[in-house]
Amino acid sequence: MPDVEVNYDDLNTVAKLQNTPRYHDLMKKVDEAIESGVPATMAKLSEDDPEYQLIVECNTLSVDIDNEIGVIHNYIRDKYRLKFPELESLVQHPIDYARVVKRIGNEMDLTLVDLEGVLPSATIMVVSVTASTTNGKPLAEEVLQKTLDACDRALDLDESKKKVLNFVESRMAFIAPNLSAILGSAVAAKLMGTAGGLSALSKMPACNVQILGVKKKNSAGFSSATLNPHTGFIFHSEIVQGSPPSLRTRAARLVSGKSTLAARVDATMGDRLGQTGRAFREEIQKKIEKWQEPPPPKQPKPLPVPDSDPKKKRGGRRLRKMKERYAMTDMRKLANRMSFNIPEESSLGDGLGEGYGMLGQAGSGKLRISAGPSKLSTKVKKFKEKKYGSSGATSGLTSSLAFTPVQGIELSNPSAQAALLGSGTQSTYFSETGSFSKIKKIV
Amino acid sequence: MALLGLSTLTHKQDVDAMIRDTLDKVLVLRFGRATDPLCMQLDETLGKSSRELSKFASIALVDVDAQEIQVYLHYFDITLIPATVFFFNSQHMKMDSGTPDHTKWIGAFHSKQDFIDVVETIYKGAMRGKLIVNCPLPADRVPKFELLYKDI
Numbered sequence: 001m002p003d004v005e006v007n008y009d010d011l012n013t014v015a016k017l018q019n020t021p022r023y024h025d026l027m028k029k030v031d032e033a034i035e036s037g038v039p040a041t042m043a044k045l046s047e048d049d050p051e052y053q054l055i056v057e058c059n060t061l062s063v064d065i066d067n068e069i070g071v072i073h074n075y076i077r078d079k080y081r082l083k084f085p086e087l088e089s090l091v092q093h094p095i096d097y098a099r100v101v102k103r104i105g106n107e108m109d110l111t112l113v114d115l116e117g118v119l120p121s122a123t124i125m126v127v128s129v130t131a132s133t134t135n136g137k138p139l140a141e142e143v144l145q146k147t148l149d150a151c152d153r154a155l156d157l158d159e160s161k162k163k164v165l166n167f168v169e170s171r172m173a174f175i176a177p178n179l180s181a182i183l184g185s186a187v188a189a190k191l192m193g194t195a196g197g198l199s200a201l202s203k204m205p206a207c208n209v210q211i212l213g214v215k216k217k218n219s220a221g222f223s224s225a226t227l228n229p230h231t232g233f234i235f236h237s238e239i240v241q242g243s244p245p246s247l248r249t250r251a252a253r254l255v256s257g258k259s260t261l262a263a264r265v266d267a268t269m270g271d272r273l274g275q276t277g278r279a280f281r282e283e284i285q286k287k288i289e290k291w292q293e294p295p296p297p298k299q300p301k302p303l304p305v306p307d308s309d310p311k312k313k314r315g316g317r318r319l320r321k322m323k324e325r326y327a328m329t330d331m332r333k334l335a336n337r338m339s340f341n342i343p344e345e346s347s348l349g350d351g352l353g354e355g356y357g358m359l360g361q362a363g364s365g366k367l368r369i370s371a372g373p374s375k376l377s378t379k380v381k382k383f384k385e386k387k388y389g390s391s392g393a394t395s396g397l398t399s400s401l402a403f404t405p406v407q408g409i410e411l412s413n414p415s416a417q418a419a420l421l422g423s424g425t426q427s428t429y430f431s432e433t434g435s436f437s438k439i440k441k442i443v
Numbered sequence: 444m445a446l447l448g449l450s451t452l453t454h455k456q457d458v459d460a461m462i463r464d465t466l467d468k469v470l471v472l473r474f475g476r477a478t479d480p481l482c483m484q485l486d487e488t489l490g491k492s493s494r495e496l497s498k499f500a501s502i503a504l505v506d507v508d509a510q511e512i513q514v515y516l517h518y519f520d521i522t523l524i525p526a527t528v529f530f531f532n533s534q535h536m537k538m539d540s541g542t543p544d545h546t547k548w549i550g551a552f553h554s555k556q557d558f559i560d561v562v563e564t565i566y567k568g569a570m571r572g573k574l575i576v577n578c579p580l581p582a583d584r585v586p587k588f589e590l591l592y593k594d595i
Contacts, residue, residue, distance in 0.1 A: 303495045
């Protein structure tokens, strides 16, 4: 297929639908059908019925109209960009955009333009403010004319689409009786219109059906925290809005599931009378009622059999550390023991009072025993043992001055003395050098 | 009494069956009259705790005015009402609560928790093989009575 060079200047090359005979035929038929009113035979639109065919065609037509409006919107936007580039980001909806463009025209000063009724007032404000600082230039006369024509076309198409949808809605009970039994004909028609036909609707999964009709973008500056997520046509339908607010999301999910099933029944024309739909509706209502019931009253739990479960004993480092506080101390151990043939000393002397056992004996001369650090305490490094980056083996106590003992200065190394006591494996009361456990200089 | 969920026994074979068929659970038999106010107080305590103790105790009420039950009154020497007798696996369980009579409990309980404590003590003792247990309640919670000996 040769590349078609699209002439962007001419609208008709791009937007063709309105000129097709198909479009005109269908619109005429729709007008006639609207005038003729509801058909006399209430039920059973079979596939061969021309009215049914018309409705099916109307659905495809509404989709086509949507596409067409999109194309025209692009066209208008391209042309109007020279004048007011920011408008396309402020007003996304194609029909609203077309209306705004029509009202503004070639005007540079937006205070002279009245946008009431076309846009919500907040958006009007934003648009006015942006227009005052825009870097667009007024359009040439022919370009302006073409743009306004395109706007008119878009609005026309919108009108016809509305007409078609109204017609579909009025016939909805015959097209999809089950679906309209659950949701009502208006919502059902909207769903069908958005989905692009009954068969397209029936092919969608229920989660998508729930989302149909959700308004996507919110204008610049408005918070999206307050708006409900996923509130499409089904959420705003009567049956869901009739339930209490806390249950609405759940109800919407339930309704969309059942209505998808109903749509599938209708697409395959399983039940022309709509009984399935009515049954679904009742089921939905019953379920919503059940959700609102209070929970059953709680029975008091019977007590467990005494001594049936043995107590859970804990172990581990933490428990051992706690037990250390009440453990038998070394002092008490010594006091409890006695050596053979050596009488023990006692607190009141002469065998009266508490006995000291082996406590004061063995010639160490002291009644006290140093407590010693517990095995479980975290080791704290002594400050002077840390290395400050001493590079070599020189100890900090060396000096360049050389003193001999003759000269009468005695330098003692306190750390040497501490090393004597040092290792925890040797206990101190057997040592012959009576040692102090701490050596500290008293100033 | 229907409200309490406790069954009342009036026939001897019912009582026999109850004692025989309660296995590995403490059986609490209250001997008394439904119309007596002290009995009613005791009955309410028993009824309220019956579901909580259902895993290791079962409770039944015995009507003291029935003809067939007089045998039991004679056997257990029940003169003051209400009297509660405890069984475990068809063994009669005694409890020393500081009163002269260890074979039964006379009167109502001060609170539901007291009754639960008593039943739990009896269960623990019985599971260890004891036939007489010490009452866990302090002396002021035990109702005092005077033992009538031959109507003196």
